[in-house]
Amino acid sequence: MSLTLHVAGDRWRAHLRSVAERHPGLVPVCKGNGYGLGLARLARKAQWLGVDAVAVGTYAEVGEIATRFDGSMVVLTPWRPFGPALDVTDDDALADRIVHTVSRVEDLDALLARRPDARFVLERLTSMQRHGLAARELWAAARALHEHPRARLEGVAMHLPLAQGSHLSQMQRLMTDVVGAELPEGPGARTVWVSHLTDAELETLRGEYPDFVLRPRIGTALWLGDREALTVTATVLDVHAVERGDAFGYRGRTAPKAGHLLVVSGGTAHGIGLEAPTGELDLRGRAGTLARGGLDALGFVRSPFSIDGKQRLFAEPPHMQASMLFVPAGARVPAVGERIDVRVRFTTTRVDAVEID
Numbered sequence: 001m002s003l004t005l006h007v008a009g010d011r012w013r014a015h016l017r018s019v020a021e022r023h024p025g026l027v028p029v030c031k032g033n034g035y036g037l038g039l040a041r042l043a044r045k046a047q048w049l050g051v052d053a054v055a056v057g058t059y060a061e062v063g064e065i066a067t068r069f070d071g072s073m074v075v076l077t078p079w080r081p082f083g084p085a086l087d088v089t090d091d092d093a094l095a096d097r098i099v100h101t102v103s104r105v106e107d108l109d110a111l112l113a114r115r116p117d118a119r120f121v122l123e124r125l126t127s128m129q130r131h132g133l134a135a136r137e138l139w140a141a142a143r144a145l146h147e148h149p150r151a152r153l154e155g156v157a158m159h160l161p162l163a164q165g166s167h168l169s170q171m172q173r174l175m176t177d178v179v180g181a182e183l184p185e186g187p188g189a190r191t192v193w194v195s196h197l198t199d200a201e202l203e204t205l206r207g208e209y210p211d212f213v214l215r216p217r218i219g220t221a222l223w224l225g226d227r228e229a230l231t232v233t234a235t236v237l238d239v240h241a242v243e244r245g246d247a248f249g250y251r252g253r254t255a256p257k258a259g260h261l262l263v264v265s266g267g268t269a270h271g272i273g274l275e276a277p278t279g280e281l282d283l284r285g286r287a288g289t290l291a292r293g294g295l296d297a298l299g300f301v302r303s304p305f306s307i308d309g310k311q312r313l314f315a316e317p318p319h320m321q322a323s324m325l326f327v328p329a330g331a332r333v334p335a336v337g338e339r340i341d342v343r344v345r346f347t348t349t350r351v352d353a354v355e356i357d
């Protein structure tokens with residue numbers, strides 16, 4: 001009765017292992033909806049992989065990970081002197097396992113005032129311009145740290161954009177800042193946590209900075225990197241034959257021609273949207289999608305559901321937990337109970353069940 005994510009277990013686990021083997025120092029990213037697989041499952045898999053650290057998105061996510069993974073948890077959302085960061089900072093049971101991200105000099109002072117032996121990374125601002133210290137601020141933080149002998153610096157973190165050309169020249173500039181910062185001696189002064197570098201870029205940088213340990217944070221390419229191992233299906237819940245002109249749905253719209261209405265599991269609460277995921281990220285691409293084929297000749301919108309390999313149309317906008325599809329006369333009509341394929345964007349989909357075989 002559900003929107004179900006099927007995982008080809010052996011294949012998926014083999015992929016996870018191979019990513020871990022190819023990425024020494026791997027930091028699996030466990031955040032959000034758990035990349036469609038759920039945070040708890042990712043935490044258990046990180047434990048199974050045997051990594052010493054994972055990255056979680058927010059302080060609110062720490063609890064769900066902490067009971068299933070027993071290593072360190074780097075919180076990607078930078079520490080601020082307010083909100084749930086403070087509860088986690090004050091939790092003595094977690095203190096040795098949490099690695100805070102510090103992205104402002106004043107937050108370093110505030111964090112260390114609260115917990116003088118806090119573990120943390122200093123985030124360096126990148127071309128992402130999301131969070132982080134500018135070069136001068138990194139140097140100021142390094143100077144401040146010399147006054148805090150108990151502080152546990154775990155490294156410098158950098159969040160790079162999704163690859164648009166090479167990251168190498170930017171990384172080389174950022175590494176120069178790290179070298180020049182004169183961070184207090186220790187492994188933290190020579191550890192850099194990075195995202196979105198290609199394997200070749202990592203290898204090049206390791207060659208250029210042999211004294212440094214590079215720790216790649218990987219989410220999508222780890223958990224979702226072998227798409228063939230993951231399929232999502234919906235269940236056909238009801239089928240109604242309609243003639244041209246028959247009214248249906250919340251809005252009493254009439255069928256433009258004869259066919260069948262299919263009620264299938266999966267609606268807005270699962271993240272099923274009106275627009276089928278296209279993989280086109282930019283606005284121009286999206287506008288193009290709508291203009292090209294958003295509406296078909298019958299005035300229906302393409303859905304992410306497909307039957308016998310053919311993408312079907314929404315008969316009306318998705319409901320909260322189900323969707324109505326239109327199957328024109330002549331096409332095979334699936335039976336109630338049959339499972340049909342759904343193309344989803346994993347990071348925005350909440351499935352009802354995950355089946356691993």
Ligand SMILES: *Cc1c(COP(=O)(O)O)cnc(C)c1O
Pocket residue numbers: 029031076159194195196217218219220221
């Ligand atoms: C989400 C995130 C990642 C992982 O990104 P993927 O594209 O899923 O691999 C790495 N670093 C930071 C800071 C992030 O927010």
